Amino acid sequence: MQLISHVAHLLDGGAGLWLAPGQGQAPDGCVVVATSGSTGDAKLVVLHRDALTAAARAARERLGFDATWHLTLAPQYVAGLMVLVRGHLGDGVRTAASDLSGLDPAPGRNCLSIVATQLYRALESPSVTAMLARFDAVLVGGAALRPELRSRAEAEGVRVIETYGMSETCGGVVWDGAPLPGVEVTLGERGRIGIGGPTVFEGYLDDSGALRPSAVNGMVVTNDRGHFEAGRLVIDGRFDDVVISGGVNVDLAQVRRAVAALDPDTDVLAVDDAEWGARVVLFATSGTLASWRDDLRGTLPPAALPRQLVTLDALPRTGGGKPDRGILLGLVQS
Incomplete structure (x- = not known):
């Protein structure tokens, strides 16, 4: 995949990389991605290679080993992009279909990043489930992971890690409720979640292509609410999820x-x-x-x-x- 070499070039000191829809110029040393835009308000997020590298190294430190990373998500979005970054700094990248067919673990350690829907569908196939159980870590993010779905997967030997994060933080930087090394999580008024540390984005690009820094005192102030339970972050939902009926x-x-x-x-x-x-x-x-x-x-x-x-x-x-x-x-x- 040509994009793998483009990401490697950026991380090794190359020019900026534009992955968002449409055309534009990425700031030097940065990649531009779009937020997933589930509510139709996608933004252009600017991530510096130092932030991407910091996130990948923090993941490696948490895991305790280098690995081959397997790409099954769209690499134009942050979850897929981070698979490429981790793989470049680790033991490489392999690709497979989004339905997880064609997964082919390499010799040594292997890791995968998927969303909960992929995990649910994988568990409907004994052969795909058995393949997932061969991986050293299966990161599941993008949405809340239901406890019963996780339990089903773990009963089949799948090593699940639930991740929380967003495009503005280089993807999931809170694993199973615990921030990755160097990542700071705070709770503000009514439990509003803030994320800080070396993985925070540079800002958003506006319509003119100008960079608009948006972190507050080095923190990404989210629209999510949560609380700590036994020292781990629990996501309660979004502030705009509460309506009056x-x-x-x-x-x-x-x-x-x-x-x-x-x-x-x-x-x-x-x-x-x-x-x-x-x-x-x-x-x-x-x-x-x-x-x-x-x-x-x-x-x-x-x-x-x-x-x-x-x-x-x-x-x-x-x-x-x-x-x-x-x-x-x-x-x-x-």
């Missing part, structure tokens, strides 16, 4: 967890509603609204139950593997 606060993160426990190929949004203020909408590939409400009734309070079901052949996803909420919202509003 029928005069009652509804936490969409809680709804998504309950729905995903029944079927991970789903998503939940809230839209304006003249009667309820906000209407909870469920997107799924099967079922009826009545059956979903019945199945969720013992888990969710009445106000949090979906009031509309949109049935799809398949859930649209971004290149980073997240549900494409811009497309989903358009289906409701069209």
Whole structure:
């Protein structure tokens, strides 16, 4: 893959690299990626090679070994990009399909980075599951990892590490709730999560191509809320996930967890509603609204139950593997 050599050239001191959609000029020594844009507001994120290198070295320190890294995610987004960076600084990169077919562990240590949906589908195939169990570490990020899904994987011998991070931090820099070496995690008002350290981005590119630094005192201030439990970070959801429906606060993160426990190929949004203020909408590939409400009734309070079901052949996803909420919202509003 030509992109592997381009990333290697950047890390070895070459010129900037543009990976975001469209055309543009990357600042010297930097790569430009787009956020996954699950809500349709993708931004151009500028990551310096020093930050990429710091993130990869911190991952190596946490693992305790060098490895061959296997690419199954779009390399234009940060999760895939970091596979290339870790592999360049480690024992190399191998590629496989997004459905994990064609995985071919190299001699020595092997690691993989995937999203939860890939893990769920892999566990439906005994042969792919057996292949995953041969890896020394399987990083799972991009969205919350359900405990029951993790337990299923680990029961099959898959060495799972749940990661948390974002494009602005060079991807997942909190592993199983513990920051990687050199990474700082803080909690602000109402549990707002901040991430600092050497993996923080340079800033965003505006429409004119100018760099706009956006870290606050060296910290990426996220829109996520969380708390520490036994010294480890627990993600509670996003601030914009709390809506008011029928005069009652509804936490969409809680709804998504309950729905995903029944079927991970789903998503939940809230839209304006003249009667309820906000209407909870469920997107799924099967079922009826009545059956979903019945199945969720013992888990969710009445106000949090979906009031509309949109049935799809398949859930649209971004290149980073997240549900494409811009497309989903358009289906409701069209």
